[in-house]
Amino acid sequence: MLVGMTDTRPHLDDFARFIQASPSSFHAAAEAARRLDDAGFTALDETAEWPTGPGRRYIVRDGAVIAWIEPATATATTPFRVVGAHTDSPGFKLKPKPTTGTRGWLQAGVEVYGGPLFNSWLDRDLEFAGRLVTRSGDTHLVRTGPLLRFPQLAVHLDRGVNAEGLTLDPQRHLNPVVGAGPLEDADVLGHLAGLAGLTGADVTGYDVVVADTAPPAVLGLDGELFAAGRMDNLSSTHAGLVALIETATSGVELDHVAVFAAFDHEEVGSATPSGAAGPMLEDVLARVSAGLGASPTDHRRALAASWCLSADAGHAVHPNYPERHDPVNQPVVNKGPLLKINANQRYATDGLGATEWSRACGQAGVPFQEFVSNNSVPCGSTIGPITATRLGIRTIDVGIPLLGMHSARELCGADDPGYLSRAAAAFLAPAA
Known part of the structure; x- marks a missing residue:
């Protein structure tokens, strides 16, 4: 019997908290x-020697994070099971010399990041969020709250x-x-620096993006829909993170x-370097x-037996534009995550991967x-083909269905984020 919306609601509430804590990839x-950390993982420094033996560990590089569980039974040829996602979302990034203005208005210079739907960002209460870097190389996370x-x-x-x-x-x-x-009285960078207890002169570099400040919301006649910013691809980041932590704390033998x-x-x-x-993953x-004492050949043997689940949001059928979708395969919300397939390998799924996902x-x-x-509407791509090509790991592309992908605020089914996380957990810990 399939779980229903009531059972997936705790995951949805936690997902909403994760979105609100994550206005930028660095956050x-x-x-x-x-x-x-709360789940007992140990942070490692990439420049240091790493401990050997079983354990839960992770590294952070800029806006990326990789975490892993090494079981006590691992050997030189033990394979990997990887859930991959990405932390960034399309939008806008703060330019150098960002303070501008005209005709009595104060403005900020921003550059387009990725492929946002421009019109969806209009007339919204937005914030700046990201990291500031001082001359010593120290980084400071900042967010303004509603500002622009x-x-x-x-x-x-x-x-x-x-x-x-x-x-x-x-x-x-x-x-x-x-x-x-x-x-002459305005200073966008100085404002950001002040939030971190710095002055504008202290900041020698920054990576700051624009983010929507509206909180996530449950919508629909029966609360069956969920709207939020940055679900492409915080939906997969959160699902994979929760799946790994649940695997670590479940007591299952890997x-x-x-x-x-x-x-x-x-x-x-x-x-x-963090893409x-x-x-990074290699x-x-x-x-x-x-x-684990692996030789180069042992490591290649481990990779040959490994799997990657590339999780990135996909498209639900749009009720006002059904002709833009394949006429037969038209995914809807709350019917589960997508298995993403493309003959030209823009998605990495093949027949063996489809079987493993099933x-x-x-x-x-x-x-x-x-x-x-739809054959007349070429698809985008994901980290899946990149990972498969770089590492030679068999890869499956999946993700929750969205409406309004790359909008400042996207829409999904309330059940689907929880479904994705449960499937990712089963992928990380297959039943015997």
């Missing part, structure tokens, strides 16, 4: 680290907007308002190393194998749905 990594808006031009000044559509030039029209008054990897920069191509195309797995969902008592794109 998401810090919140994951806090939860891992992208104001839309009134309909009285754009009479054709509803009939002709809205066109936004990101350089001209997407300069958020942060206040009013003389430009015959593999269970891994959770949440990367940064997926929305801009993953080609960074999936970088060496290095961690190699060091874990080396600690097994994990069956073990968890969770339904799932297939997703494939």
